[in-house]
Amino acid sequence: MGAGLSSLLDTRDDNGPGLGELPENCVAVILGRLSPPEICKFAKVNKTFYGASLGDVVWETKLPSNYEVIVSKLCSECSKGVSKKDVYHMLCGPIRFDAGTKEMWMERKSGKMFMSISWKGLRITGINDRRYWSHIPTDESRFHSVAYLHQIWWLEAEGEVEFNFPAGDYSLVFRLRLGKSSKRLGMRVGNYVDKVHGWNIKPVRFQLSASNGQHSSCECFLKEVGTWKNYHVGNFTVGTGHIPIKIKFSMAQIHCTHTKGGLCLDSVIICPCESVEGS
Template sequence: MGAGLSALFTGGSLSQLPVRPSLGDLPESCVASIIGYLDPPEICKFATLNRAFRGASWADFVWEEKLPPNYRILFGEVFGSVPVQWGKRDIYTRLCRPHTFDDGTKKVWLDKSTGGVCLSISARGLSITGIDDRRYWNHIPTEESRFSSVAYLQQIWWFEVAGEVEFPFPAGTYSLFFRLQLGRASKRPFGRRICNTEHVHGWDIKPVRFQLWTSDGQYAASQCTLSDPGTWIHYHVGNFVVENSSAPTKIKFSMTQIDCTHTKGGVCLDTVVIYPSKFRERLKHF
């Protein structure tokens, strides 16, 4: 027994011990086939395991499945032609970063987890009745908006907001929302959030009407009473379906409350957002 232990500790028999395979011994092509079933953030996490996973995480065929089918059209619309030396992961990464266009009034990006196209339109990119009269509307700075400012209404009789966007959305079903808040939020020292509801009135008398139209004849409408002062809410306007991803889809939309029997005010208008419809449940928790 002593001789056996001596041989073991001196390495005399280590060369004869079987070597067990590890993850690093897997062929890179095999690893790529496995991680292709993961979400993009998970792929990036597994890339830190070892060299095989790191190399597989750059395989074009892995990211081809994650990109929208019309990704070249999307990239061209937003950035111009795709650099020749770029791989599919480079393209995916670039498209996931919000890109501002149309004089800074719109942003578009891919959702990192799903590859779904998301688009946001700022209040400055909308047509707002009375926006040029500071007695009614003001653009105020805030850290709570992707565009660093929102449109704030003090009081008005005739409330109407409209807008449009034309973009080559990939095929699928999309939902359009207005992001609104009753009250004007601000921060006190030490970061404590407060909301001034002094001008909030008139929204509980009649509902607000939301509408959307698409260039191929689709129409949707909804209405609801604005509520919950101090909370940003995504008000769902409706859904639309894109079938032809090779051509731009034009969407027009509006938000109105035109009952002139009473004034209304104290609302912040941030953005109009378009997300894949499967995101609707996620927005309820924002």
């Protein structure tokens, strides 16, 4: 498409101007049908295309339908008087909120919204007791640290979030790893898989409930050692009413017949369903 449009820009005939001399408002209509990377590419064609590429009418089509509500919650102070293009780049973030325990961003190409909730934003059994947990700095996490479980009899990790998600279908996953490991400055530090125990005796139970009545639950054994894995808890759907939805979620292994340990807990991720299906 890019090659075809570029050739048209230089095309003239005796009946009138070429495509390169279209009025700016007409160019804006064309750009509004392109993806953000394509818009930025064609902004280099000439001054008319560059001027059109800055227009609100172009970038508003790339924003979530309820972007004004999202912006008012996440970055209302820094969004006053800015263009729709700036709002787009602002939402591509990431944007931290709730004392830095949550992060939200928009995927540039699709315009879909994602949210990550740090382990620091969850209620976790014994999380501040060093007999059970360590807090490990690492660049393998968006939040630059993970919680590592040494050993415990009763494990529960639960949380909730209320937000005006754009209409669509979403999945919720827990990002976990069996085995203590971290990276600093690109170098892997430690990999204590011998400390992993107890997860093959009883399954972990995951649950999700939404304020609109949707519920999900599942059980699974944690098996894969040495790699980060997203454990899918369930899906929920957000309607077009632009009202906030509250999501509650949890993971638990509360069978006290044995101890379990060697688990890294990073975060909970809320993302469009197709992102999970495609991973």
